[in-house]
Amino acid sequence: MMRRPRLNTILAVALAGGIAGLLLWSAPEASRGGAVATERVRELIASTGASNSVCSIVLGARLLDTLFEVLVFSVAVLGVRWMLERGGPDPSAGEPRTHSVLAPVAEIAESDVVRRSAYLLFPPVTLLGIYLAVFGHLSPGGGFGGGAVAASGLLLVAVAVGAQTVARRFHEQALARLEWGVVAVILGIALVSFLLGAPKSGLLPAGVPGELTGGGWLLVYNLLIAIKVFLGGWAIIHLFIEHRGEI
Amino acid sequence: MPPIGVAVAAVLFVIGVGALVIRRDLVFKLLALGLINSSTILLLISLDAQRSTMAPIVPPSVMTDVADPLPQALVLAAIVISFAILALALVFVMVLAERYHTTDALRIERAVARETKP
Numbered sequence: 313m314m315r316r317p318r319l320n321t322i323l324a325v326a327l328a329g330g331i332a333g334l335l336l337w338s339a340p341e342a343s344r345g346g347a348v349a350t351e352r353v354r355e356l357i358a359s360t361g362a363s364n365s366v367c368s369i370v371l372g373a374r375l376l377d378t379l380f381e382v383l384v385f386s387v388a389v390l391g392v393r394w395m396l397e398r399g400g401p402d403p404s405a406g407e408p409r410t411h412s413v414l415a416p417v418a419e420i421a422e423s424d425v426v427r428r429s430a431y432l433l434f435p436p437v438t439l440l441g442i443y444l445a446v447f448g449h450l451s452p453g454g455g456f457g458g459g460a461v462a463a464s465g466l467l468l469v470a471v472a473v474g475a476q477t478v479a480r481r482f483h484e485q486a487l488a489r490l491e492w493g494v495v496a497v498i499l500g501i502a503l504v505s506f507l508l509g510a511p512k513s514g515l516l517p518a519g520v521p522g523e524l525t526g527g528g529w530l531l532v533y534n535l536l537i538a539i540k541v542f543l544g545g546w547a548i549i550h551l552f553i554e555h556r557g558e559i
Numbered sequence: 560m561p562p563i564g565v566a567v568a569a570v571l572f573v574i575g576v577g578a579l580v581i582r583r584d585l586v587f588k589l590l591a592l593g594l595i596n597s598s599t600i601l602l603l604i605s606l607d608a609q610r611s612t613m614a615p616i617v618p619p620s621v622m623t624d625v626a627d628p629l630p631q632a633l634v635l636a637a638i639v640i641s642f643a644i645l646a647l648a649l650v651f652v653m654v655l656a657e658r659y660h661t662t663d664a665l666r667i668e669r670a671v672a673r674e675t676k677p
Binding site for chain 2: 321324350354381395454555
C-alpha cells in the first residue's frame with residue numbers, strides 16, 4: 313500500500329520547484345560574459361600578473377573568502393579525526409564499540425599487477441599535482457586541485473598496498489602539526505598582506521605578468537594550499553580506510 | 560530560453576530536495592545533498608555556456624570574448640566546502656549507525672526519544 317505524502321513533503325518539493333523555476337526564468341539575465349567580463353579579466357590580469365583570472369579572484373579579490381574556506385576544510389578534517397578516533401559509543405558509560413550493522417570490509421587482495429601499476433603511476437600523478445599548484449596562476453589548476461590530485465595519487469598506493477603500510481611511512485602527529493602549521497603560515501601571510509593594504513603586496517618582487525614569478529604571492533598561496541589540501545585529504549582518506557567496517 | 564545546463568541543474572535540484580525530504584535513510588540523504596550541490600555547480604558553470612565565450616584563462620593578447628570568471632571562482636569554493644561537509648556528515652552517520660544500529664532517520668529519532676524520556 314502506498315503511503316500518502318505528508319504536507320511538509322509536498323511543501324518542500326513545491327518550494328524546490330519554485331526555486332528551480334526562478335532559476336530557469338532568471339538564468340538568461342544572469343550571464344555577464346562578453347565585453348564586461350573581458351574588460352574585468354583584463355584589469356585582473358594587469359593587477360595580479362596571473363593569466364588565470366579565476367586564480368586572481370580566488371587569491372586576490374576574494375582572498376578573505378578563500379582563507380575561511382581553508383579554515384572550514386581544516387575544521388572538517390579535525391572533526392573527522394576527532395569523531396572517528398574518540399566518537400561513537402562512550403566505553404566509560406558502558407557502551408562498548410560494536411561491529412554489528414555491516415560486515416567488515418575484506419582486505420583488498422594483494423595483486424602484483426595493481427601494486428606495480430600503483431607504484432608506476434604514483435610519481436607522475438604527484439608530479440601533475442605539483443605542476444597544477446606551481447602553474448595554477450598561469451594555467452588551469454591551482455592549490456586546491458593540485459593538492460587533491462596528489463592526495464588521489466597517495467590514495468591509489470593506499471588502495472594497492474594497504475593504508476596501514478603507507479601510514480607506517482609517515483609520522484601522523486608530525487603530519488597533523490605540519491597541516492596546522494601551513495594553515496598558520498597562510499593566515500600569517502594574508503594578515504601581513506592585509507595590514508600592508510592589499511592582498512597582493514610588494515613583499516615579493518613583482519615579475520613580468522604571465523611568467524612563473526609574475527603572480528607574486530599567488531604562487532606561494534597556491535603551494536601552501538596544495539600542501540594543506542594534500543595533508544587534509546590524506547588524513548580523511550586514511551581515517552575512513554582505517555575505520556571501515558567498524559560500524 | 561534557458562541553456563540546457565541550467566534546465567538540467569533545475570531538475571537535479573528538485574530531485575535532490577525531494578530525495579532529501581522523502582528518503583528516510585541517512586546515507587540517501589547525504590547522496591541527495593551531494594546531488595543538490597552538483598546541481599548548484601552545474602548551474603553556475605552553465606550560466607555562460609549559452610554564449611560562445613572563451614575560458615577566462617587566456618593571455619590578454621588573444622582575449623576577445625571571455626566568460627565571467629566569478630561563477631567559476633565560486634564553484635571552486637563550493638567543491639571544497641562540499642567535500643569537507645560531506646566527509647564530516649558521513650562520520651556523523653557512521654557514529655549514529657554505530658550507536659543505534661540503523662541508518663533510518665525515523666528509527667534513530669524514536670530511539671533518541673526513548674533514551675531521553677524520563
